[in-house]
Amino acid sequence: MSVRQRKGTDKWCHDYFDGDGKRHQMLYRTKREAKEAEAKIGVELKGNIHVADPSSITVREAGVSWLKACDKLERSTRDQYKGHLENHIYPNIGKTKLSKIGVPFVYEFLDKLREQGLSEPMVRAVRVSLGALLSNAQKHRNVVFNAVKEMGRDSKPKDGRHKKRLKVGVDIPTTAEVRLIIAAAKEGRARVFLRVAAMTGMRASELRGLTWDAIDLAKGTVDVSQRADAYGKLGSPKSASGIRTLPLTPNLIAELREWKLACTSRVFVFPSITGKKTGGIMNHSNIIKDWLHPAQISAGVTVSTGELDGDGNPIVAPKYTGLHALRHYYASHCINSKDDGGLGLDQKVVQERLGHSSIVMTMDVYGHLFPKGNAAAELAAMDAALY
Known part of the structure; x- marks a missing residue:
């Protein structure tokens, strides 16, 4: 792996070979971003968990695979998951590659759903479905980590209030x-x-x-x-x-x-x-x-x-x-x-x-x-x- 400035441009280039021996060349705005990517990819390659950006599948493709894995679940549960995908996940982030989904990305996606008028229980339900989708993608080595899981189980609203108790x-x-x-x-x-x-x-x-x-x-x-x-x-x-x-x-x-x-x-x-x-x-x-x-x-x-x-x-x-x-x-x-x-x-x-x-x-x-x-x-x- 190497980091160098691309000739004739202000971009920084990171060259590396993945686990299959395939060469990848990634561009970054700064040398710092390129070095950080080099370090991250190096750890992933050692752990045999790296998925190169060009090889990453989209959220929609991962959703299709996840629904197939849900075949044995109850029909009503499958229909609920399908509704989350078709009504909220696909229209907003369906074309996004899994490699681009990090914790900040998920927070932005959930905020967007709230702006679209979704209730807080529905936002949480969609978040759970997205997390299950990413877990299934992990099993198939299509994504390195599950950003939803990384967020933890904190379900408190952004204003800091605790989850409402039944009264x-x-x-x-x-x-x-x-x-x-x-x-x-x-x-x-x-x-x-x-x-x-x-x-x-x-x-x-x-x-x-x-x-x-x-x-x-x-x-x-x-x-x-x-x-x-x-x-x-x-x-x-x-x-x-x-x-x-x-x-x-x-x-x-x-x-x-x-x-x-x-x-x-x-x-x-x-x-x-x-x-x-x-x-x-x-x-x-x-x-x-x-x-x-x-x-x-x-x-x-x-x-x-x-x-x-x-x-x-x-x-x-x-x-x-x-x-x-x-x-x-x-x-x-x-x-x-x-x-x-x-x-x-x-x-x-x-x-x-x-x-x-x-x-x-x-x-x-x-x-x-x-x-x-x-x-x-x-x-x-x-x-x-x-x-």
Whole structure:
């Protein structure tokens, strides 16, 4: 390898041979840039990980390879990744070579997505997809390092604020709100569904795939062993921890007994009763649109949109947009002390009830809700020990 000034120009040239014996000549604006590149490439060549710029593939080419590697994933997951690629990654950086993607480049790309109006959760989702794309490219020796991974897992906004904690009454419904929502729901499937969701913490996909043979009304338990994806296809939970057995309360058992007599399906607990899927799996969006949102509007569990209707009356919207709010409620009920009307379960039991793959996930989401102990008594003990 050598660094020299190119004759007749103010550019600096770096010549080297790659691991295959192919010669490359790279131009730089300054001698310092050329020397830095020489040092970097020298280390990469020694580690047998160097990818020359001319040999580097584009983000679009890497995206095609990554999607092929995702063939065994669920259809809904693949479609989500494909959407990230086609709607956000390809239009913005699809022609960029992987060798040009460093940490500053990724930060600029994410800022550009925000300028285009993407929500922060969507920006994070696209970032995860880009990181997975680069990891796949690393396996095929198409890129030296994963810039997204180098950024770390820091998800704090640029203004320095910490990740928002879930708040009761904002993200987590209160017990009073859940009572109102269930009471205002349509009788039958809708009411039983919302009650089971709130009293078991099952995910929407698990509730949609719930079958009668998974419920033991005599023992008062429900076995969670399958889920329905966005396309109505049944499969196992996303992780082994998702397979679990949950207890049912006496009142809920009695309500399920009544519902089983009225239910039109001997297979699914909450079957679809309209269209071609009659007796099959409920559509997730229909549950939100027909059950959860109307129940909240009827119960007055709403927030103002800031707009007025034709008669000058305020327009309201459901306070909780998704079914995950009822899962949050169940988690908080498990965590709350018995003095506060909860179950007072420890961290490991809460993890198992929710079907989280690790205790870290449980504590990341709900750790701030666990009791912190009697600080006054603990400080008094310390005071007595040291004085």
